[in-house]
Structure formats: structure tokens, C-alpha cells
Amino acid sequence: MEIYFSSLVIIIGLYGLCNSKNxxxxxxxxxxxxxxxxxxxxxxxxxxxxxxxxxxxIGASFVDPLPQALMITAIVIGASVTSLALMISIKLFHEYGTLEWADLFRKGKI
Incomplete structure (x- = not known):
């Protein structure tokens, strides 16, 4: 069930990424x-x-902690990438006055 839910979340995110204009x-x-x-x-x-x-x-079956450590690392890297992307977005807005993809491409800025 977790796999179906996470696949749905991925699909929703990719759909929004493909259709967002901002x-x-x-x-x-x-x-x-x-x-x-x-x-x-x-x-x-x-x-x-x-x-x-x-x-x-003693004698219990344990969960492997390596995937959890890797996912914590992925979360930290994702937060860093997000903060960098938002900082670049703010810089673009102050410089060109818009955050719309079409306007930025039309002006030849990206």
C-alpha cells in the first residue's frame, strides 16, 4: 500500500512540474x-x-539502518537544493519582475 501511495505522490509532483507556469x-x-x-x-x-x-x-530481526540514513541525507540535500532554487527565484524576480516561465523565456533570460 505504501508503494501505491508514494507512486501517486510522485505522479502528482511530476504532473504539477510539467504543468506549472510559475x-x-x-x-x-x-x-x-x-x-x-x-x-x-x-x-x-x-x-x-x-x-x-x-x-x-537478542535474537530479533533488525531493520537495516543504511537506507534510513541515506534518506535522511536525501532530505538534507533536498532542503539545500530547495533553498538554493528559492534564492535564485527571488533574485530572478527582483531582476526581471516576473516568475512566469514563458515571460522569462520570451525575454531570453533563461
Whole structure:
């Protein structure tokens, strides 16, 4: 079920990314797609019945912490990319007065 939900989130983000006419909306849709990809990855590596790796539990099946660490890294990188994209968007707005893709392409600025 998690895989279907995360796939739906990815599709919604990609649909919004393809159909957005505004730079800020494109950044938001990119973040939605990233969240869906992280959910998909964690849904794939999740296995029922495994417990968290805590010292003192003997004989239990543990969850692999490596995918979780990789997804935390992906979240941090995504936040950095988002802040950079928003900063560039603000700079473009102050410079050219618009955030519409069509206007920026028409002016030859991008």
C-alpha cells in the first residue's frame, strides 16, 4: 500500500512540474516528487516484523539502518537544493519582475 501511495505522490509532483507556469510552483512540485521518491524507497526496504536496532534485544530481526540514513541525507540535500532554487527565484524576480516561465523565456533570460 505504501508503494501505491508514494507512486501517486510522485505522479502528482511530476504532473504539477510539467504543468506549472510559475517558478515557485515548479520548486514546490519538485519537492512533492522528492517526498514521493523517499516514501517509495522506504516503502520498498520496509519489511514487516523487523524491530529497530537497540542494544539489549537478542535474537530479533533488525531493520537495516543504511537506507534510513541515506534518506535522511536525501532530505538534507533536498532542503539545500530547495533553498538554493528559492534564492535564485527571488533574485530572478527582483531582476526581471516576473516568475512566469514563458515571460522569462520570451525575454531570453533563461
Amino acid at each position: 517558478l515557485i510552483k515548479s520548486v514546490v512540485c519538485l519537492n512533492i516528487s522528492q517526498a514521493g521518491i523517499i516514501l517509495l524507497f522506504l516503502g520498498i526496504v520496509h519489511s514487516k516484523g523487523d524491530s529497530i536496532p537497540i542494544v539489549g534485544t
